[in-house]
Amino acid sequence: MTKTIVVKIGTSSLTQPETGQLALSTIASLTETLCNLRLQGHRVILVSSGAVGVGCARLGLTERPKAIALKQAVAAVGQGRLMRIYDDLFSTLEQPIAQVLLTRADLVQRSRYLNAYNTFQELLGLGVIPVVNENDTVAVEELKFGDNDTLSALVASLVEADWLFLLTDVDRLYSADPRTVPDARPISLISNMKELAELQIQTGGQGSQWGTGGMVTKISAARIAIAAGVRTVITQGRFPHNIEKIIQGEAIGTHFEPQPEPTSARKRWIAYGLVPTGKLYLDDGAINAISLAGKSLLAAGIKAVEGEFDNQEAVQLCDRTGNEIARGLVNYNSEELQKICGCHSRDIAGILGYAGAETVIHRDNLVLT
Ligand SMILES: Nc1ncnc2c1ncn2[C@@H]1O[C@H](COP(=O)(O)OP(=O)(O)O)[C@@H](O)[C@H]1O
Numbered sequence: 001m002t003k004t005i006v007v008k009i010g011t012s013s014l015t016q017p018e019t020g021q022l023a024l025s026t027i028a029s030l031t032e033t034l035c036n037l038r039l040q041g042h043r044v045i046l047v048s049s050g051a052v053g054v055g056c057a058r059l060g061l062t063e064r065p066k067a068i069a070l071k072q073a074v075a076a077v078g079q080g081r082l083m084r085i086y087d088d089l090f091s092t093l094e095q096p097i098a099q100v101l102l103t104r105a106d107l108v109q110r111s112r113y114l115n116a117y118n119t120f121q122e123l124l125g126l127g128v129i130p131v132v133n134e135n136d137t138v139a140v141e142e143l144k145f146g147d148n149d150t151l152s153a154l155v156a157s158l159v160e161a162d163w164l165f166l167l168t169d170v171d172r173l174y175s176a177d178p179r180t181v182p183d184a185r186p187i188s189l190i191s192n193m194k195e196l197a198e199l200q201i202q203t204g205g206q207g208s209q210w211g212t213g214g215m216v217t218k219i220s221a222a223r224i225a226i227a228a229g230v231r232t233v234i235t236q237g238r239f240p241h242n243i244e245k246i247i248q249g250e251a252i253g254t255h256f257e258p259q260p261e262p263t264s265a266r267k268r269w270i271a272y273g274l275v276p277t278g279k280l281y282l283d284d285g286a287i288n289a290i291s292l293a294g295k296s297l298l299a300a301g302i303k304a305v306e307g308e309f310d311n312q313e314a315v316q317l318c319d320r321t322g323n324e325i326a327r328g329l330v331n332y333n334s335e336e337l338q339k340i341c342g343c344h345s346r347d348i349a350g351i352l353g354y355a356g357a358e359t360v361i362h363r364d365n366l367v368l369t
């Protein structure tokens with residue numbers, strides 16, 4: 001049966017750690033694997049990092065630049081070079097590819113989000129393998145995916161993929177960073193997010209020298225993907241052929257089981273496509289009402305309001321300590337909410353001088369994270 005498969009490969013797998021030069025055999029083996037998957041009739045998307053790493057190697061820079069403008073310039077050098085190599089290898093196997101560079105802004109606006117969806121569908125329908133990266137050269141700091149783990153999960157969610165493979169330089173997830181904790185326990189399966197929380201995995205710092213985000217962004221990517229019903233696997237980038245074995249049922253890497261009832265596409269867009277512009281702190285009653293009883297959020301349950309936002313913008317809903325529980329689209333702006341938080345709905349018209357919505361966030365626009 002045809003499956004939609006998203007494969008993300010990180011800089012740490014695409015380049016050699018000592019020299020920063022491309023790991024040609026890994027890239028060639030990845031190309032072969034993805035072509036095999038296409039021959040089996042699957043729809044394949046590659047999310048490839050490496051623009052900054054490859055650009056640095058090209059320009060003789062020995063470490064990842066920190067200054068934003070330099071990083072953006074280096075990415076422009078590396079992205080072209082990376083695509084040239086992919087195109088040479090995929091062309092050898094007669095597989096057409098396409099470059100898709102996305103910024104966060106492309107997913108924030110609903111019309112652009114749907115447009116991106118349509119483009120992916122067309123490319124997949126044409127039998128093309130889209131090669132996706134963040135458009136690092138133009139992305140502005142406030143509107144960035146920041147790491148390709150998150151980007152790949154959002155792409156997998158957008159196209160409602162069956163599989164997301166996060167290829168990295170460790171063979172799986174461990175209870176702690178195996179580089180610094182040699183006896184860290186390997187983890188093969190995570191059945192749900194509650195289980196993940198109970199494992200209390202230590203993710204250490206930012207990951208390898210050239211990578212962005214380390215394991216922490218892979219775990220949050222898995223969270224986004226499984227909510228969309230996408231089975232997610234963290235596995236070693238050096239052995240891309242393992243992807244085929246995993247699809248055939250071999251227990252390689254760490255598997256995150258997809259949520260049995262995926263969150264709807266619109267709610268996924270609210271939760272992960274939009275960038276929240278404020279925070280509402282809720283009392284325990286409101287937390288129970290939205291998370292256990294599936295109710296809408298009323299002004300009475302809001303303890304405090306943070307940030308400046310307009311109505312219909314996305315905000316985070318948090319407990320007293322700031323832990324995020326849900327996200328949603330607000331029916332009031334931040335100024336109005338400052339005045340009505342903690343109040344009963346029937347008093348809103350009196351306080352504001354006009355009648356607004358009965359709910360602050362309607363349950364149709366509210367999604368538990
Ligand atoms: N709990 C953990 N299990 C496995 N690896 C971990 C863990 N915590 C941190 N890491 C580190 O994450 C690194 C991979 O992240 P990163 O360098 O960002 O890779 P990539 O370039 O593939 O995105 C590994 O090299 C490993 O040292």
Ligand SMILES: N[C@@H](CCC(=O)OP(=O)(O)O)C(=O)O
Binds near residue numbers: 012
């Ligand atoms: N967009 C950036 C990659 C950012 C990123 O997430 O890197 P990595 O952790 O190596 O997957 C680039 O192409 O260099």
